[in-house]
Amino acid sequence: MIHIPKAEYTRRRKALMAQMEPNSIAILPAAAVAIRNRDVEHVYRQDSDFQYLSGFPEPEAVIVLMPGRQHGEYVLFCRERNAERELWDGLRAGTEGAIRDFGADDAFPITDIDDILPGLIEGRDRVYSAMGSNAEFDRHLMEWINVIRSKAHLGAQPPNEFVALDHLLHDMRLYKSAAEVKVMREAARISCAAHVKAMQASRAGLHEFSLEAELDYEFRKGGAKMPAYGSIVATGRNSCILHYQQNDALLKDGDLVLIDAGCEIDCYASDITRTWPVNGRFSAEQKAIYEIVLASQEAAFAEIAPNKHWNQAHEATVQVITAGLVKLGLLQGDVDELIAGEAYKPFYMHRAGHWLGMDVHDVGEYKVGGEWRVLEVGMALTVEPGIYISPDNQNVAKKWRGIGVRIEDDVVVTKQGCEILTGGVPKTVAEIEALMAAAR
Numbered sequence: 001m002i003h004i005p006k007a008e009y010t011r012r013r014k015a016l017m018a019q020m021e022p023n024s025i026a027i028l029p030a031a032a033v034a035i036r037n038r039d040v041e042h043v044y045r046q047d048s049d050f051q052y053l054s055g056f057p058e059p060e061a062v063i064v065l066m067p068g069r070q071h072g073e074y075v076l077f078c079r080e081r082n083a084e085r086e087l088w089d090g091l092r093a094g095t096e097g098a099i100r101d102f103g104a105d106d107a108f109p110i111t112d113i114d115d116i117l118p119g120l121i122e123g124r125d126r127v128y129s130a131m132g133s134n135a136e137f138d139r140h141l142m143e144w145i146n147v148i149r150s151k152a153h154l155g156a157q158p159p160n161e162f163v164a165l166d167h168l169l170h171d172m173r174l175y176k177s178a179a180e181v182k183v184m185r186e187a188a189r190i191s192c193a194a195h196v197k198a199m200q201a202s203r204a205g206l207h208e209f210s211l212e213a214e215l216d217y218e219f220r221k222g223g224a225k226m227p228a229y230g231s232i233v234a235t236g237r238n239s240c241i242l243h244y245q246q247n248d249a250l251l252k253d254g255d256l257v258l259i260d261a262g263c264e265i266d267c268y269a270s271d272i273t274r275t276w277p278v279n280g281r282f283s284a285e286q287k288a289i290y291e292i293v294l295a296s297q298e299a300a301f302a303e304i305a306p307n308k309h310w311n312q313a314h315e316a317t318v319q320v321i322t323a324g325l326v327k328l329g330l331l332q333g334d335v336d337e338l339i340a341g342e343a344y345k346p347f348y349m350h351r352a353g354h355w356l357g358m359d360v361h362d363v364g365e366y367k368v369g370g371e372w373r374v375l376e377v378g379m380a381l382t383v384e385p386g387i388y389i390s391p392d393n394q395n396v397a398k399k400w401r402g403i404g405v406r407i408e409d410d411v412v413v414t415k416q417g418c419e420i421l422t423g424g425v426p427k428t429v430a431e432i433e434a435l436m437a438a439a440r
């Protein structure tokens with residue numbers, strides 16, 4: 001299995017600590033276990049920030065980073081080994097494993113955190129945490145601070161500055177290392193195979209969930225623990241619902257099916273959309289729309305390179321889509337004026353992409369100082385233009401209504417331009433029709 005090497009977690013912690021102000025401390029909790037119903041839990045997914053800094057896969061854990069601490073800069077609070085619980089729920093690292101296998105300098109039982117952590121915070125001037133994202137943890141943090149304040153008359157020094165950790169950490173996460181790109185390539189490779197499988201399986205009479213099952217099978221067989229987000233399998237008019245999740249409609253002859261799905265490997269997402277005809281042959285109208293979306297995506301790729309700004313790829317898609325809709329008679333008027341008036345928005349209402357990484361809609365600022373961010377080597381993003389003609393759009397001829405097309409790929413910015421991670425699924429009309437014909 002391809003995964004992030006241990007040494008990279010050490011490097012990340014050191015890089016973060018190097019950016020923290022002198023005499024500070026950073027504190028991050030693991031994701032909580034989420035209850036699904038009664039005593040059934042959701043599949044556990046570690047918090048992305050916590051995972052980024054530790055690779056530690058368990059709940060009930062807290063990372064503490066203390067730059068310059070003599071007895072070790074990286075302290076991990078975690079669950080203790082427990083034969084009875086491990087018999088039921090699986091192995092735990094325990095405090096010894098946290099040091100031996102996960103690089104902690106020091107580890108303590110999570111049950112002792114209230115006794116130990118105030119002592120670690122005491123005397124540090126600043127506390128970095130993900131303020132505001134976890135109300136329960138924020139409350140605990142204030143309780144630990146209050147323990148120190150209550151001892152002020154004994155000379156205890158509570159910190160006097162609280163700093164949001166996100167700014168430093170999320171900027172680090174925006175730039176993908178070689179090891180991260182390797183993991184993202186693997187997630188992309190498996191997701192491509194899944195889309196190919198679903199294309200080959202597509203037939204009228206099946207249901208959307210039949211194709212979802214093909215995706216899940218390939219994801220799991222490839223070693224992915226789970227999809228990176230709820231798979232969208234949308235046929236017919238459902239393809240015009242951007243985040244459709246129901247996935248239970250019948251696949252009909254003559255309709256398109258839009259699949260937006262990707263798996264996650266070692267907590268790194270992939271995010272692919274392909275749209276194809278259920279019966280393997282595009283109709284004239286479906287093909288006309290599809291070709292515009294595809295051309296707009298090609299135009300966007302050409303705008304992804306170091307020193308291009310974030311919005312250029314989006315602007316390229318708007319240009320091609322608006323011109324294409326005019327050519328088909330779906331919009332009337334001058335292309336530049338239509339763009340200025342956002343006339344394309346009833347057909348193309350979302351942006352051309354987003355950052356991609358540990359979170360499918362990954363962290364990182366899109367604007368810096370009020371200006372669109374300039375792309376740099378190692379940034380990963382999606383390119384996902386689409387045209388959606390509402391089934392209720394009375395302004396267009398009936399033959400166009402209910403057609404929804406999105407094409408989405410994942411890219412990493414390179415020195416020369418960008419690397420497309422998800423090139424392994426057919427994309428042109430000819431390629432898709434050939435693959436589907438061969439599977440019949």
Ligand code: GLY
Nearest residue numbers: 229260271384408
């Ligand atoms: N799958 C959600 C998105 O493409 O942004």
Ligand code: MN
Nearest residue numbers: 271382384408
């Ligand atoms: Mn996306």
Ligand code: MN
Nearest residue numbers: 260271272408
């Ligand atoms: Mn997507």
